[in-house]
Amino acid sequence: MAQRNVWGYRAVFALLSFVILFFALLPFGRSDGGVPGPDLMLCLACAWILRRPDYAPIWLLVPLVLLDDALLMRPLGVWTMxxxxxxxxxRRRVDHTEAQTFSSEILIVSGLIAGTFVANHLVMLLLLAQTPPLIGQALHALVTIVFYPLTAIFSQLIGVRRLAPGELDSLGTRA
Incomplete structure (x- = not known):
């Protein structure tokens, strides 16, 4: 029964990822000078992995982000990596975050989001690829950070919650 529940949440994760990608592909008429939208796929992945890492395994996440790279015409694999x-x-910090407050979770994920955007920019520079303006990337990271708490609350509302102390995940491990 528990294994079927895990597969259901994995299907929901994939479905939400496809919905995010669908709306990212729609031409909403954002002008070049506007504020970029958030990277909701990153927000969703972070929220789910901190709560239930078995619901968003690496073998499911990587192909979804790689598809995101391909369809949004980013350099293939850089953002995925x-x-x-x-x-x-x-995923390695899940045991350390079970007793932390929501505000400290937001701080950790905010730093991680900022770090991902900086790392992506640095890798693009090292590969001599065309990079977007740094101010645009900073705005994109800021908007993503602002949307993380909303994504985490949404995830909690649909039933993706942290394991209680002593509770085991679907694999029979702590997390």
């Missing part, structure tokens, strides 16, 4: 490293860092 950065997001994979960031989410794996969070």
């Amino acid at each position: 950065v997001v994979m490293l960031a989410t794996e860092y969070l």
Whole structure:
């Protein structure tokens, strides 16, 4: 029964990722001088991994972000690699975050989001790829940070909650 529940949440994660990607592809008429939208895929991945890492395994996350790279015409694999490293860092911290407050979670994820955007920019510079303006990237990171708490609250409302102390995940481990 628990294994079926995990697969249901994995399907919900994939469905939400596809919905985010669908809306990212729609031409909403954002002008070049406007504020960029948030990276909701990163927000969703961080929120779910901090709460239930077994609901967003790496083998599900990487293809979704890679598809995101391909369809949004970003350099293939660069953002995927950065997001994979960031989410794996969070996955390793799950045991340390079970007793932390929501505000400290937001601070940790905000720093991680800022770090992912900086790392992505640095990798793009090292690869001599065309990089977007730094101020645009900073705004994109800021908007993503602002949207993280909303994504975390939404995740909590649909049932993605942290494990209680002593509770085991679907694999029979602590997290």
